Amino acid sequence: MNEKIGVEITSERSVAVMVFRATSISSTEGITAASAQINEFIEKNHPKKIVIDFEQVKFFSSQVLGLLLGTRAKLKMYDGEVVISAINPQLYRVFKITNLDKIFRFFPDKESAVKMVNTN
DSSP: OOOOOOOOEEEEEEEEEEEEOOSOOOHHHHHHHHHHHHHHHHHHHSSEOOOOOOOOOSSTTTTHHHHHHHHHHHHTTTTTTTEESOHHHHHHHHHTTTTGGSSSEESSSHHHHHHHHHHH
């Protein structure tokens, strides 16, 4: 199955915003394509702050955690930060269980995330 994950990347107030458009992110091919898209954006733009928005996502495989950690590692090279917005409670539990809730900041929605990372 060739799943199209669809990551929309925009800039809002000098913050890169990455919005996942799929409700389910589970195919290896889709996650690999999304990772390549994100990595290409980071290499070209060197953003200091990235908000990754999960508002539409209801399910993701553990490979998405690897994508997030890889993105975070790349931004650390530029002294940047990755924050997560609009994640549903079931998916947030995955972050709690894996203790990743301690390395990412979470915001209830994209707008508040953009506002807060812009002020810090």
